[in-house]
C-alpha cells in the first residue's frame with residue numbers, strides 16, 4: 001500500500017533547525033527512516049516536504065483523488081490553516097497527524113490544531129519516532 005508522508009514549512013531544515021526541539025537528524029535522514037519503517041510494515045512511503053501552503057493543499061487533493069492514506073506533519077500550518085483543514089476533510093483513507101515535538105507542552109499558540117478534528121488520529125512528542133508510530137497506525141488501518 002502506498003502512503004504519502006507530507007511535511008509542511010521549515011521541516012526541510014531538520015538537523016539545523018532548533019536541534020534542542022527537533023533533534024539533529026536531517027530531513028534526508030527522516031526520509032530514509034520513513035522508507036525503512038514503511039518497508040518493514042509492507043508500505044511504500046512517498047515522503048515530501050514543502051514550505052508552500054498551495055503545494056501542500058494540492059498534494060492532499062492528489063491523495064483524496066487516489067484514495068491514498070496520508071501521514072501529515074502540517075508544521076506551523078497546524079495552528080491556523082483552514083485551507084489545509086478543508087483539504088484534509090476531503091480524504092477518504094486514513095489521515096494521521098504527526099508532530100516531532102509535543103505542541104501541547106509548548107507555547108499557547110501551538111495548543112490548537114485545526115487539522116486534528118478531521119484526522120483519524122494524532123501522534124506527537126516522540127521525536128522522529130512519531131513518524132514510525134504513525135506509519136504503524138496506517139498499516140493497522142488499511
Ligand code: DQA
Nearest residue numbers: 073075076099100101103110
Ligand atoms: C511541529 C510543531 C509545530 O508547532 C511547529 O510549527 C513545527 C513542527 C512538530 O513536528 O513538532 O514546525 O509540527
